[in-house]
Amino acid sequence: MKIALLGYGRMGKIIERVALERGHEIVIKTSEEGGYDIQDADIAIDFSVPTAAFFNIVNCFKHQVPVVSGTTGWLHNYKKALKICEDEKGAFIYASNFSLGVNIFFELNSHLAKLMNGLKQYTVAMEEIHHTQKLDAPSGTAITLAESIIEKNDAYGNWKLNEASIGNIPIHAKRIPDVPGTHAITYNSPTDSIKIEHIAHNREGFALGAVIAAEWLLGKTGVYTMKDVLNIG
Numbered sequence: 010m011k012i013a014l015l016g017y018g019r020m021g022k023i024i025e026r027v028a029l030e031r032g033h034e035i036v037i038k039t040s041e042e043g044g045y046d047i048q049d050a051d052i053a054i055d056f057s058v059p060t061a062a063f064f065n066i067v068n069c070f071k072h073q074v075p076v077v078s079g080t081t082g083w084l085h086n087y088k089k090a091l092k093i094c095e096d097e098k099g100a101f102i103y104a105s106n107f108s109l110g111v112n113i114f115f116e117l118n119s120h121l122a123k124l125m126n127g128l129k130q131y132t133v134a135m136e137e138i139h140h141t142q143k144l145d146a147p148s149g150t151a152i153t154l155a156e157s158i159i160e161k162n163d164a165y166g167n168w169k170l171n172e173a174s175i176g177n178i179p180i181h182a183k184r185i186p187d188v189p190g191t192h193a194i195t196y197n198s199p200t201d202s203i204k205i206e207h208i209a210h211n212r213e214g215f216a217l218g219a220v221i222a223a224e225w226l227l228g229k230t231g232v233y234t235m236k237d238v239l240n241i242g
């Protein structure tokens with residue numbers, strides 16, 4: 010595949026290496042808006058910044074170039090992007106986390122939330138830890154995890170950053186140098202705690218998942234998720 014890398018930062022550089030190892034070609038790599046012809050690529054992979062992702066993605070839809078995006082912090086525009094994708098007959102996969110491990114963890118979280126539904130002695134709390142360069146908080150992964158708990162557990166209707174209050178899942182976001190991404194969910198009762206945790210040791214899993222998603226999306230139209238790609242859940 011001829012790949013456009015929209016965003017050539019920490020993730021873009023690892024995705025480039027993984028894509029080359031898997032026999033693909035990088036025809037565009039950019040860290041700014043415009044200045045390239047997206048139609049030179051078979052597919053685009055966007056790991057940019059919250060303020061750029063929507064433009065990058067919609068530009069791909071408008072030129073019928075399938076696009077995989079892992080950029081977080083732009084999801085207030087997600088529904089608008091889906092509408093444009095549909096109108097332009099584009100192809101799109103967004104995931105807050107492309108690693109196989111986290112996608113298994115998503116399933117575990119959802120199952121646990123269902124088990125805990127109605128057990129009023131337990132309250133849930135989430136912690137996410139990332140490197141100090143991260144622009145958004147909470148992480149996109151933490152938001153996905155919280156949304157899944159809200160869907161399965163009647164005690165919760167929303168999440169709140171660094172704040173515990175009735176009906177809201179508190180998400181504590183910590184920034185520590187060099188941490189690639191850690192997510193933990195704890196259910197606490199007066200007598201015990203149940204905790205599940207995912208720890209990324211590096212960024213390789215995110216990058217491999219994004220390239221696998223791009224390989225899977227090529228030749229399709231429509232909107233998909235990592236559940237479709239990995240065939241889990």
Ligand SMILES: NC(=O)C1=CN([C@@H]2O[C@H](COP(=O)(O)OP(=O)(O)OC[C@H]3O[C@@H](n4cnc5c(N)ncnc54)[C@H](O)[C@@H]3O)[C@@H](O)[C@H]2O)C=CC1
Binds near residue numbers: 015019020059104106
């Ligand atoms: N979904 C997932 O599995 C993962 C998602 N991420 C997310 O991916 C994004 C990128 O993460 P990193 O590579 O660590 O950040 P980074 O800051 O190292 O790289 C982002 C790059 O985008 C560039 N950029 C700025 N404006 C741009 C534009 N208009 N078009 C294209 N590029 C532009 C920046 O100059 C920078 O080089 C973040 O939103 C992060 O949360 C990160 C890891 C995994």
Ligand SMILES: O=C(O)C1=N[C@H](C(=O)O)C[C@H](O)C1
Binds near residue numbers: 190
């Ligand atoms: O910015 C990061 O680094 C990461 N961002 C994603 C997120 O916001 O969930 C995924 C991963 O945790 C790393």
